Amino acid sequence: MPPTITAFDRSPDGGKGLARDTRVRWALEEVGRPYEVRLVSFQAMKEPAHLALHPFGQIPTYEEGDLALFETGSIVLHIAERHAGLLPDDANARARAISWMFAAVNTVEPPILELVTARILESDKPWTKERLPLVMDRVRDRLKQLAACLGDADWLDGAFSAGDLMMVSVLLRLRASGVLDEYPSLAAYVARGEARPAYKRAFEAQRAVNTR
Amino acid sequence: MPPTITAFDRSPDGGKGLARDTRVRWALEEVGRPYEVRLVSFQAMKEPAHLALHPFGQIPTYEEGDLALFETGSIVLHIAERHAGLLPDDANARARAISWMFAAVNTVEPPILELVTARILESDKPWTKERLPLVMDRVRDRLKQLAACLGDADWLDGAFSAGDLMMVSVLLRLRASGVLDEYPSLAAYVARGEARPAYKRAFEAQRAVNTR
Numbered sequence: 001m002p003p004t005i006t007a008f009d010r011s012p013d014g015g016k017g018l019a020r021d022t023r024v025r026w027a028l029e030e031v032g033r034p035y036e037v038r039l040v041s042f043q044a045m046k047e048p049a050h051l052a053l054h055p056f057g058q059i060p061t062y063e064e065g066d067l068a069l070f071e072t073g074s075i076v077l078h079i080a081e082r083h084a085g086l087l088p089d090d091a092n093a094r095a096r097a098i099s100w101m102f103a104a105v106n107t108v109e110p111p112i113l114e115l116v117t118a119r120i121l122e123s124d125k126p127w128t129k130e131r132l133p134l135v136m137d138r139v140r141d142r143l144k145q146l147a148a149c150l151g152d153a154d155w156l157d158g159a160f161s162a163g164d165l166m167m168v169s170v171l172l173r174l175r176a177s178g179v180l181d182e183y184p185s186l187a188a189y190v191a192r193g194e195a196r197p198a199y200k201r202a203f204e205a206q207r208a209v210n211t212r
Numbered sequence: 213m214p215p216t217i218t219a220f221d222r223s224p225d226g227g228k229g230l231a232r233d234t235r236v237r238w239a240l241e242e243v244g245r246p247y248e249v250r251l252v253s254f255q256a257m258k259e260p261a262h263l264a265l266h267p268f269g270q271i272p273t274y275e276e277g278d279l280a281l282f283e284t285g286s287i288v289l290h291i292a293e294r295h296a297g298l299l300p301d302d303a304n305a306r307a308r309a310i311s312w313m314f315a316a317v318n319t320v321e322p323p324i325l326e327l328v329t330a331r332i333l334e335s336d337k338p339w340t341k342e343r344l345p346l347v348m349d350r351v352r353d354r355l356k357q358l359a360a361c362l363g364d365a366d367w368l369d370g371a372f373s374a375g376d377l378m379m380v381s382v383l384l385r386l387r388a389s390g391v392l393d394e395y396p397s398l399a400a401y402v403a404r405g406e407a408r409p410a411y412k413r414a415f416e417a418q419r420a421v422n423t424r
Contacts, residue, residue: 051360051361055315055357055358055360055361056315056319056354056357056358057357058319066304067303067304067307068308069307069308069311070311070315071311071312071314071315071318071319072314072318073314073318074307074310074311074313074314074315075311077310077314078307078310091279092278092279095279095281095286095290096280096281098286098289098290099281099282099283099286099287100283101286102283102284102285102286102289102317103267103268103282103283103286105314105317105318106283106284106285106317106318106321107268107270107283109318109322110321110322110325110326113322113326114322114325114326114329117326117350121346121350122343122346125339125343126339127337127338127339127342127343130339131334131337131339134333134334138329138333142268145267145268145269146267146268148263148267149267
């Protein structure tokens with residue numbers, strides 16, 4: 001039985017691939033694992049049936065036999081641990097790839113989420129115009145450090161891993177802001193991620209849902 | 213050889229236990245693993261020797277033989293995977309505990325970090341007084357969902373796990389704001405975490421550094 005993930009019935013981004021189901025679809029495509037998708041409306045996400053799967057009323061979730069998981073990072077890690085292709089065999093390299101997964105969601109994504117919040121939830125506030133450059137500078141601090149670490153390598157630590165999958169996914173949220181172009185090596189890194197056949201399949205699958 | 217972690221030479225919180233080395237100390241104490249600590253100054257954290265260990269110039273790091281890790285979540289997971297006491301034996305329960313680790317750092321902590329940023333980095337801004345209640349409401353959204361999920365259980369999913377260790381640590385950042393008291397079950401949950409002997413040892417160890 002293939003696993004079942006949940007995704008937005010209609011993603012707020014209209015199919016740009018920024019909803020977090022894309023990250024899980026991408027992981028499943030990288031390891032060649034077929035999956036099924038159950039679409040959930042905004043309303044249904046806040047109802048008991050979905051809350052039983054996801055305490056914070058979000059997508060994606062992951063169901064496989066009697067296992068039910070929530071939280072994108074842990075779903076991607078679960079897939080990566082059980083199938084070849086997303087984590088190195090060497091134990092130390094494997095632990096470092098997992099460090100990059102956590103760095104993506106706990107160090108790089110928080111200032112990016114703050115930017116998204118400022119732009120969307122606080123767009124009508126009188127302070128937002130003056131505040132946005134401060135938030136953007138906090139994003140730049142992280143991008144500068146990340147670019148220094150990446151150097152001229154293709155991926156963060158050796159071969160492509162679940163750490164890169166998560167980091168590229170997090171950085172994709174910045175595409176529309178233009179700030180990635182200030183860091184050409186990061187823009188190229190994201191483009192390498194997007195060029196992967198598995199990413200393309202994941203992207204097209206979510207786009208098909210949102211443009212149907 | 214015991215592992216070596218890094219911690220602030222002088223923590224910005226003066227020893228309240230909110231610096232992230234406390235999370236790693238707590239994990240090591242839970243599994244009964246002795247460790248050594250190398251203290252790092254703010255200045256040294258931004259220098260090449262430390263950046264080679266931690267790309268974002270932060271603490272903690274973790275060195276054990278030829279393994280060097282950064283990012284608290286991955287260090288705690290690494291410890292939890294290699295020693296009994298922080299992850300269930302059952303594979304499904306283990307995957308769910310890891311979901312809670314990611315939920316702590318990627319769903320619950322981001323609005324809390326936003327609150328900390330508003331209070332510290334934007335304390336002198338003209339908008340902060342009016343904006344803080346909005347940020348606090350986003351924190352409350354998460355706390356309400358978390359309290360609903362915890363119910364009257366002691367821990368998030370069965371026995372105490374690395375998921376609880378991370379969640380309690382994230383919630384501790386809210387202690388000073390008083391907002392935890394609006395959710396008595398969460399305040400009690402945090403207090404249960406703090407009452408664990410391993411937490412107490414970790415807390416005292418970091419306090420000793422910061423009050424020496």
